[in-house]
Amino acid sequence: MCPSCEPEAASNGNGHANGTSNGTNGSSNGDHPGFTAIQTKANPHPTRHNPYQPVGDFLSNVSSFKIIESTLREGEQFANAFFDTEKKIEIAKALDDFGVDYIELTSPAASEQSRLDCEAICKLGLKAKILTHIRCNMDDARIAVQTGVDGVDVVIGTSSYLMEHSHGKDMTYITNTAIEVINYVKSHNIEIRFSSEDSFRSSLVDLLSIYSTVDKIGVNRVGIADTVGCASPRQVYDLIRTLRGVVSCDIETHFHNDTGCAIANAYCALEAGATHIDTSVLGIGERNGITPLGGLMARMIVADREYVMGKYKLDKLKDIEELVAQAVEVNIPFNNPITGFCAFTHKAGIHAKAILNNPSTYEIINPADFGMSRYVHFASRLTGWNAIKSRAAQLNIEMTDDQYKECTAKIKALADIRPIAIDDADSIIRAFHRSIKLGKEVDLLPNMTSAEKALLAQKEKEIDIPEKRALGDAAGVPTKKARNGVSA
Numbered sequence: 001m002c003p004s005c006e007p008e009a010a011s012n013g014n015g016h017a018n019g020t021s022n023g024t025n026g027s028s029n030g031d032h033p034g035f036t037a038i039q040t041k042a043n044p045h046p047t048r049h050n051p052y053q054p055v056g057d058f059l060s061n062v063s064s065f066k067i068i069e070s071t072l073r074e075g076e077q078f079a080n081a082f083f084d085t086e087k088k089i090e091i092a093k094a095l096d097d098f099g100v101d102y103i104e105l106t107s108p109a110a111s112e113q114s115r116l117d118c119e120a121i122c123k124l125g126l127k128a129k130i131l132t133h134i135r136c137n138m139d140d141a142r143i144a145v146q147t148g149v150d151g152v153d154v155v156i157g158t159s160s161y162l163m164e165h166s167h168g169k170d171m172t173y174i175t176n177t178a179i180e181v182i183n184y185v186k187s188h189n190i191e192i193r194f195s196s197e198d199s200f201r202s203s204l205v206d207l208l209s210i211y212s213t214v215d216k217i218g219v220n221r222v223g224i225a226d227t228v229g230c231a232s233p234r235q236v237y238d239l240i241r242t243l244r245g246v247v248s249c250d251i252e253t254h255f256h257n258d259t260g261c262a263i264a265n266a267y268c269a270l271e272a273g274a275t276h277i278d279t280s281v282l283g284i285g286e287r288n289g290i291t292p293l294g295g296l297m298a299r300m301i302v303a304d305r306e307y308v309m310g311k312y313k314l315d316k317l318k319d320i321e322e323l324v325a326q327a328v329e330v331n332i333p334f335n336n337p338i339t340g341f342c343a344f345t346h347k348a349g350i351h352a353k354a355i356l357n358n359p360s361t362y363e364i365i366n367p368a369d370f371g372m373s374r375y376v377h378f379a380s381r382l383t384g385w386n387a388i389k390s391r392a393a394q395l396n397i398e399m400t401d402d403q404y405k406e407c408t409a410k411i412k413a414l415a416d417i418r419p420i421a422i423d424d425a426d427s428i429i430r431a432f433h434r435s436i437k438l439g440k441e442v443d444l445l446p447n448m449t450s451a452e453k454a455l456l457a458q459k460e461k462e463i464d465i466p467e468k469r470a471l472g473d474a475a476g477v478p479t480k481k482a483r484n485g486v487s488a
């Protein structure tokens with residue numbers, strides 16, 4: 001359990017989902033004091049009009065997209081990745097259980113073990129269709145069709161960079177070979193997709209010409225790949241919409257994240273008529289990877305909650321991410337959509353108050369949809385009395401509003417001196433409450449060092465001055481207004 005989280009969090013309905021050890025190798029989760037689950041109103045995220053619902057566009061597939069999950073192909077190209085057979089099978093089963101439509105595997109031409117692993121995964125009898133990913137040549141195609149896959153994804157570079165410096169073939173050769181490979185794979189009754197690598201730096205005329213050709217010979221999907229992550233959402237929209245007008249088959253898209261647009265580009269592609277999105281868990285892949293599965297889910301649930309909730313087991317996302325993070329020895333990033341340790345943590349007092357009243361105020365995604373919990377970080381100088389009141393309620397402590405405000409001021413005074421932990425804030429709440437009951441001052445933090453006590457006393461003095469002036473409080477008992485710096 002995270003040392004910074006209260007036991008209440010663990011027993012608060014959804015388990016100890018957020019603030020737990022998301023990172024696999026000494027994550028930073030334990031470093032943040034002041035996290036606790038809050039009791040929200042009975043109906044979190046009440047049903048309401050969603051202004052982010054998809055544009056009612058006849059091209060758009062945001063409510064009908066499919067996922068081609070490529071952790072076991074693109075993800076294996078991640079610098080840190082090594083998956084043995086057992087790990088591949090574990091990941092494939094987890095993705096299948098999550099509900100992805102396709103699982104793409106490394107080319108069986110890559111190595112003998114890659115071929116054996118491909119065969120092994122095909123034999124698992126998963127619901128998801130199994131694909132493998134090959135170069136556009138007959139040798140690779142011949143190996144691929146023997147593995148037992150449901151489909152073959154063929155790719156070849158069409159940009160001048162790749163035609164010149166990678167495979168050295170021109171468009172005529174590419175087109176002829178593509179036709180030969182497609183017809184061969186189709187003759188084995190296996191799905192076939194043809195994709196141009198580096199599509200966004202390829203000639204539009206070349207692209208539309210080859211896609212039109214392969215569409216006519218019955219390819220199942222064509223693929224557009226932003227291999228170097230150069231495309232902007234608008235460029236994606238334009239290219240996919242144009243392509244949508246040229247081919248009748250499905251359109252798969254693949255976006256690298258070099259410029260941070262991988263999720264946005266995937267969404268735009270769907271809006272423009274793409275049907276399939278390539279993902280990998282945590283986005284792992286070549287360089288900094290591709291559209292992450294979790295990030296895409298976050299984006300899509302906002303667009304069409306019913307579709308996403310009905311199709312994918314979202315509460316499995318965290319486990320899958322942890323499985324893959326562990327396998328490739330990385331931490332889950334703090335700002336990861338959904339599962340980042342603070343993805344549903346609210347800190348500033350203004351946010352906390354509104355969240356306590358209605359989570360939709362500062363959350364576009366309901367954490368419960370993903371089996372996650374929301375937290376209010378109340379042990380800081382940015383907290384407010386509403387958050388402290390909520391915390392006091394969790395501690396079974398009841399006071400008047402003025403008393404909560406005064407207690408909050410004491411917490412803030414200490415938090416002005418140093419970072420404080422939940423225990424500090426709780427001690428102050430308890431001691432403050434005790435002092436009210438006993439009718440005399442009690443030591444708020446008996447464990448404070450004398451230096452801290454001196455600093456705090458100094459702070460208290462500073463805080464009290466304007467209040468005494470403003471309110472003429474002869475006894476010098478601070479009230480919330482002065483302590484929070486609000487002029488009387």
Ligand SMILES: CC(=O)SCCNC(=O)CCNC(=O)[C@H](O)C(C)(C)COP(=O)(O)OP(=O)(O)OC[C@H]1O[C@@H](n2cnc3c(N)ncnc32)[C@H](O)[C@@H]1OP(=O)(O)O
Pocket residue numbers: 077107109110111134135136137155156157166167168197227286
């Ligand atoms: C953008 C992407 O991610 S595409 C997918 C990338 N995936 C992989 O590369 C899978 C792992 N790769 C491998 O195991 C190896 O690179 C292999 C087995 C595919 C090929 O290995 P090698 O024969 O030793 O060649 P090498 O890797 O040095 O070079 C790639 C070869 O493929 C050719 N090639 C590259 N892309 C393509 C393509 N899309 N279609 C056909 N041929 C291609 C190149 O011309 C080069 O051929 P060459 O032997 O005539 O020089």
Ligand SMILES: O=C(O)CCC(=O)C(=O)O
Pocket residue numbers: 074133153154155195196197198223224225226227228254256
């Ligand atoms: O096959 C594809 O469509 C994509 C290949 C790939 O990984 C890329 O171009 O980045």
Ligand SMILES: [Zn+2]
Pocket residue numbers: 074227254256285286290
């Ligand atoms: Zn890629």
